[in-house]
Amino acid sequence: PQGLPSAVIDEIERLSRDLCLALKIIGHLNLQLAIKGDRVYVLEANPRSSRSVPFVSKATKIPLVSLAMACMLGQRLHVNQYWREVGEISVKGVVFPFKKFSEVDTLLGPEMRSTGESMGRAKNYPEALEKAFVGAGVKIPHQGDVFFSIRDRDKKQSSKLASDIVACGFSIVATKGTAQYLNSQGIETKSVNKVSQGSPHCVDLIKEGSVNLVINTTSGSKSVSDSFGIRRSCVERDVPCITDLSTASAFVKVLQSRKKSTAVNVSPL
Secondary structure (H helix, E strand, O other), X not given: OOOOOHHHHHHHHHHHHHHHHHHOOOOOOEEEEEEEOOEEEEEEEEOOOOOHHHHHHHHHOOOHHHHHHHHHOOOOOOOOOOHHHOOOEEEEEEEOOHHHOOOOOOOOOOOOOOOEEEEEEEOOHHHHHHHXXXXXXXXXXXXXXXXXXXXXXXXXXXXXXXXXXXXXXXEEEEEHHHHHHHHHOOOOEEEEEOHHHOOOEHHHHXXXXXXXXXXXXXXXXXXHHHOHHHHHHHHHHOOOEEXXXXXXXXXXXXXXXXXXXXXXXXXXX
């Protein structure tokens, strides 16, 4: 995991061991975890395998299915492979069916919405990310405008993102509140109307094809409803629409890597 401190990873391993022993699990145990700060919360512990198992097996070169089956059949095993010693970085991308359902909002919540997955492997994180995005059907833009519409609590963090995006050769357009904030931070930003403020507005820009990436964070039922048209127009035009800043930060790493080099290497399984 790229963003987890070693102490948190140690705690996840300890929790996994303790739960397996307490529940007398032989085989696979699938954990659903949430992490806030340095605290790990166990949401679910399911005595089964999941679709993460083939991904992790490929990423680590550890045959998890064969090992689990041997244990379930009563064999004693000594495993000297350890997932932290893996040389490559693997990123799981997600595929969503939003294009097939015209009334569905693309905002994500706790429920499972993905219908497929991609896998990106590389020696470095940005290249693995890029492969995962592309494998999931996301178009990586090379130029053009990036549209920002950011809720108030995210504005401070968004200025660093916008600055990095400008350094990659893109221009920034934003709704008036976001544009005012970014301009106050020294980031040249063109202001555009919200849909409710009349044409020409942000959805017009997306439909015209000048916007090649959208970063839209929102909160509150009215704001979510007002920005629905932005997200749906992105789906219809195959424009990447990112609705949280952690994903946006990852996407910017791909743009920065692309600016340095467009070469992508093969990492065979």
